[in-house]
Amino acid sequence: MVYWKKNLLIVWICQFLAMVGMSAIVPFLPLFIRELGVTNLKDTAWWSGLVFAGPFFISLFLAPVWGSLGDRYGRKIMTLRAIFGLAVAQIIIGFSQNITQLFIGRLLQGALSGFLPAAMALIASNTPEEKTGYALGLLQSSTAAGTVLGPLIGGVISDLFGFRFVFFSVGGLLIAISFVLLILVKEKNKATGEKKYSLRENFNLVVQNKILLISSIMITFAALGISFVRPIFVLYVETLHLSAKNLPTVTGALYSIVGIFSTISSAWWGKRVEKIGLRKSLIIASLLTASMYAAHAFVQNPYLLIPVRTALGFGYGALLPLLFTSISNNVSNERKGGIIGVGSSFQILGNMIGPLMGGFAVGVIGLRQAFLITAFFFVVTSFLSYKFLKK
Known part of the structure; x- marks a missing residue:
């Protein structure tokens, strides 16, 4: 087999397993926050966003910074550093006794991790340029596939053995x-190390090109959109009048539906982007994602969420690998790690402010209305694709 x-x-395979572990935590994290003593709905939503x-x-x-270091010393070592640091952070989080300790553990996770951009830079720099779209699309499908099993497994395990057991299991994995x-x-x-580009030089290149x-800006809006409602999704599912006993499992299953079709979508778009074109692909995927998030605001029956989440996964799964x-x-090639690292910072910016804005928005306008705001972010992404990218 060709080495790349x-x-x-x-x-x-490794990224798939890592995402199974990391996404296993997502469905119950607001419930874990409640277990740590935060019980008021508004406070739970706020702390969920913050955590x-x-x-x-x-x-x-x-x-x-990690991306630039990868360009200098190797992307593989940065990938190893990130995955091991992520493991250490999950074990520490598992020992949290209050909401402050949980938050500090999550901050430590941010300092030690960065696996996804490191793996992306490793693959991008060791793949022929004409195969990059295919490779990154396929790699993104591993992330989506991990979210298929992860939330469902996490929900079931937390129901059977408790929340902390999930953190320790993820750390070992x-x-x-x-x-x-x-x-x-x-x-x-x-x-080669002959030319070492600084963080400032990499950032300037992104700004000037x-x-x-x-x-990068569209990456921010895509990340902002999905993270806006991620921490409060389990609270949204509660409004569908389900049994509290099955809430983590049902929430995990609804996450998994998105993951299944994001997996299909990432690979499908990765193969067809050369024929369809990047601009057109992004416009279609963004508008589909926006319409499905808007539909969440009006759905009252959990069964109706199945087709909505299906279409949502197919639309959203295309965006990040294409971008x-x-x-x-x-x-x-010698700057891929650093520039992808800068691009990842734009993604992280969206992931960072999204939960905070979402948690605040729920307290002001309500759970369902928050999904309409999410839809707006993807409409903006579609507009930017139409206005500024090449046909």
Whole structure:
């Protein structure tokens, strides 16, 4: 097997397992916050947003730093550092005794992790340019596929064994993944080190290059949109009058529906973007995502959420791999890690402010209205694609 395909296969499997673990935590985190003593709905929504955003406070600044270091010393070592740091953080979070300790643990996670952009830079720099769209689309499908099983598994395990057991299990899984990457992944296209680009130089390149800048801004809006309602989704599901006993499992299943069709979508769009065109693909995917988020505001029956979440997954699954492909294809190989790191900071910015805005919005306008705001962010993404990207 060609080495870049072997790397892609191994990293796909490892990223899939990592996302199974990390997304296993998502459905019950607001319920874990309640277990730590925060019981008021408004306070739970606010703390859920803050805890979800916690890792991004730190990684916003560190992602481009790790990317630049990857360009200098190798993307594989940065990938290993990130996955092992993520494991340590989950174990520490599992020992949290109050909401403050949980928040500090999430901040530590942001400082130590950065696995997804590191893995993306590793694959992008070791894949032929004409295959980058396919490779990053397929890699993104591993993230989506992990969200298929992760929330469902996390919901079931937390129902059976408690919330803390999930954190410890995820930590152990991530440690095992780090050893697989260490042994099996080969990095051939390391930077020569003849020219070392600083964080400032990489950021300036993104700002001065219209395609890189617009793509990065759209990454922010895409991340902001989905993270806006992520921490309060379980509270939204509660409004559908389900049994409290089954709430984590049902929420996990609804997350998994998005994951299934994001997996299909990422691979499908990755193969067809050369025929359809990046601009048209992004417009279609953004509008589909916007309409499905808007539909959440009006659905009263959990069964009606199934087709809505299906279409949502197919639309959203296309966005990030297409946008990062746009970045990767417009930068030289020796700078891919640093520039993808800057692009990841734009994504982290959206992930950071989204939960905070969402938690605040619920307290002001209500749960269902928050989904209409989310839809607006994806309408903006569609407009930016139409206005500024090449046909």
